Amino acid sequence: MTTASQPKLDLSPAVIEAARTSKAWPFEEARKLLKRVTAAKIDRPVLFETGYGPSGLPHIGTFGEVARTTMVRTAFRVLSNDEIPTRLLCFSDDMDGMRKIPDNVPDRAFLEPHLHKPLTDVPNPFGGGASSFGAHNNAMLRRFLDTFGFDYEFASATDYYRSGRFDEILLKATEKYQDIMDVMLPTLGAERQATYSPFLPISPTSGRVLYVPMKAVDAKAGTITFDDENGEETTLPVTGGRVKLQWKPDFGARWAALDVDFEMFGKDHLTNASIYDRICEILGGTAPEHFVYELFLDEIGQKISKSKGNGLTxxxxxxxxxxxxxxxxxxxxxxxxxxxxxxxxxxxxxxxxxxxxxxxxxxxxxxxxxxxxxxHSGRPPQVDMPVSFTMLLNLVSASNAETKDVLWAFISRHVPGVTAATHPKLDELVGYAIRYFEDFVKPTKVFHAPDEVELAALTALDEKLAQLPADADGSAIQDAVLDVARAIERYQDHNKKSPDGGPGVSVVWFSALYKLLLGQERGPRFGSFVALYGIEETRALIARAIAGELAGAAAEN
Structure with missing residues (x-):
């Protein structure tokens, strides 16, 4: 299924010329691919592929493969003057057996009887209209890809195996069985070598994906013979979805069957890339161009896993x-x-x-x-964003805003003529800021109770702000904030110089302000924040900090 048409590109001579030498990584990868395609004289659409394992809910790394591959595809279109047709196939390995139950499913016991069945034969524990566990996870991925507007075709391994689209390559694999084994066996330990087979039959009795040794592989008949789970010797044709390939041979076989020209994958696949390539070549294909990316990690540095559900969705x-x-x-x-x-x-x-x-x-x-x-595939929109997301977060923090209207009252006063109607992207950002603050900033706010030095500094800052006109801009306010700090030894940085030749201002001063007034470690340029929030409003915040109200309220909560 194609979900969107490819965006029209700017193919002016200046753009094409710049693309030929651009050091942006998508252009570097696209140049390699164009060289390969030109040398091979390919007369079909160039196929970009991404793989997805629906063993768990799709995570951002999956989206990243599609987004990054699309960037290379766009660069290729520019370099080829968009004269070579391209396709992007998002392939789901949904016929893999469910080898363990993910941590983030609603009812683990519900899935236990279905361990090792193909993911598209495992019932859907999430509810809704999806016919299986695999179909549900596929739908989640497609929904997001559609929302973002990617031009892609979705492919299901189950559909390809059971419809016969992989029959030819599977029969070829029976012919080249020993050649495939010669590639695979040296990569395995002695115990695994004794039982390994590139073919995984689907048990006719239990429906499970079986990891069993082959008793016979008959290339002429296109069949395999093995002992089923009940101990009965069983012969199955490799065609029609009765048998699938182990994941490493499957990688290379898919490349050969579909004529894949480009595929990127994570660093965890790097040691296997040569195996994929060799099997692809054994089965009559040409290995695609690769791009290996580093893995995403969660907050504590562990690899993001679909089954664990760590990291961001x-x-x-x-x-x-x-x-x-x-x-x-x-x-x-x-x-x-x-x-x-x-x-x-x-x-x-x-x-x-x-x-x-x-x-x-x-x-x-x-x-x-x-x-x-x-x-934006070479067609970026015009964007005017007069207030940063970080600034909005601090504005929410200071104002305790729970609705967009509160924030827009500050924004409209600070940036005349800017409204939700004139700046819909900013209005969108306002909504994001309120949600982000409520869920991630507010629970971690820790207001620092001012000591004697800080009390004096806050009092001096209040007096300085009182001397400024109500419409003072961020630069004027920032200068006033710096003037206060220059007179206080704690906040002087003798490695810096102020305009009058005295010591500069240490970052400790701004850190103190955010801890005292917002309960946070960091923030944007303080003068700009005050200009947006308002001088009188900031003075009221300072008064509450001096009175101990901010730290006291935080302690009560």
Whole structure:
């Protein structure tokens, strides 16, 4: 199923010329692929593939493969002047046996009788209209890919095996059985070698995927013989979905069967890449171009796992930020391991809008290195974001806003003419900020009770702010905040110089302000925050901190 048409590209001579030398990683990968396609004189659509194992709910890493592959596909289209047709196939390995029950299912006992059955034969424990566990997880992935507007075709291993689309390659595998075994056996321990087979029959009696040795492989008849779970010798044709391949041979066989030209996978597959390639070649195919990316880690540095349900889900990210911010996170440094948890969201949001704001003024060669160009397939939207996500979070914190109207009252006063109607993206961000603050910032707020030095500093800051006009801008307010700190030894940084030649201001000052007034370790430029929140409102916040009300209220909660 194709869910969207491919976006129209800017194929001006300047763009194509810049693409030929661009150091952005999608263009580097696309150049390798174009060289391969040209040399092979391929006269069919170039096939990009991504794989998905629906053993658990889809996580963001799965989305990342589709997003990143789409970026390479777009770069390839530019380099080829969009004269070579392309396809993107998102392939689900949903005929794999359910080898363990995921931690994040609602009823583990419900699934226990169905262990080792193909995922599309395991009942759906989640409710809804999906016919099986695998179908439910496939639907979740497709729903998000459709929401983001990817141009892709979805493929189910179950459908391909049972409809006969893999019959030819499976029969070829019986002919090349010993060649495949010669590749696989040296990679296995002695005990595993004794029982290994690239073929996994589906038991006619239990419906389970069986890991059993072959008693015979008959290439002429296209059958395998093995002992079923009940001990009865059984012969099955390898065709028609009665048999599937082990995952390593399956990887290479799929490449050969479908003529895959490009596939990326995580670093955990790197040691097996040569095995996939060799099996693909044994079965008459040409191994695709690869791109190996680093793995995503959870907050404590463990690999994200579908079965564990650690890390972020797609829906969780989209509750607090836009798909574009998620795509930016995928684009940046794909060969560097990155932690993927809630704290990374605000930075990703603000970086996206920063890149988007800079792009129009950039020369063409710099535009092609800008992540936003790749996120939007070369057609980035015009974006005006007058208030950052981080600033909105701090505004929510200071104002205790629970609705958009409260935040918009501050924003409209600070940025005249900006409304929810004129800036729908900002309005969207306001909603994200309220939800993110309530769920992740508010529960961790710890207000610091001011000591004597801090009490004096807050009093001086209040007096300084009182001297400013109500409409003072962020720069003027920031200068006033710095002036207060320069006179206090604790906040002086003698490695810096102030405009008058005295010591500069230490970051300790700003850290103290956020701990005292917002209950947080960090925040945006303080002068800009005060300009947005309001001088009088900030003075009221300072008064509550001096009186001990903020720290006292936090202690009571």
């Amino acid at each position: 797609i829906d969780e990210w989209l509750t607090y930020a836009s798909p574009e911010s998620l795509a930016l996170y995928m684009f940046t440094k794909p060969k560097t391991a990155k932690k993927l948890y809630f704290d990374v969201i605000p930075k990703a949001v603000d970086e996206y809008f920063a890149f988007a704001g800079k792009l129009p003024a950039m020369p063409v060669e710099q535009q092609l290195a800008n992540p936003v160009w790749h996120i």
